[in-house]
Amino acid sequence: MREIVRTNDAVLISAIEALFTGAHIPYLVLDQNMSILEGSIGMLPRRILVEDDSERAARQLLTDAGLGKELRPQIP
Template sequence: METVLKTNNHITLSWVKHILRCSNIKFYILDESMSSVEGNITAIPMRILVDRENLKRAKKIIDQAQQELKK
């Protein structure tokens, strides 16, 4: 498993989860509970992990989606 994103922003997390689901990329969320417990001081970011063989594809899909948002 490789980290494709670290964030404390729940909106960003939700957006990336949606993109990965629509692309049929299996992912795991780590530290989601810890991020909420720590009082939102950004000390513990939530992480999205994907299988190593999907890492490049996941990053590419996320990057393309970010570029579309900038248009």
């Protein structure tokens, strides 16, 4: 799995989840439950990961949706 987005923005996470679900791109959102430890202040970023085989399609989808600036650098 590859991390493609890291953000504190809950709205952005929801938008990405909707895009990936609609495009049938498997993904995971990690650190969602960390708000319990941090006191719900939104300090710790959430990480969105996709399967290695889906990374290219996921990056293209986010770029096409105008969210390309949110992408983490691609690791070869």
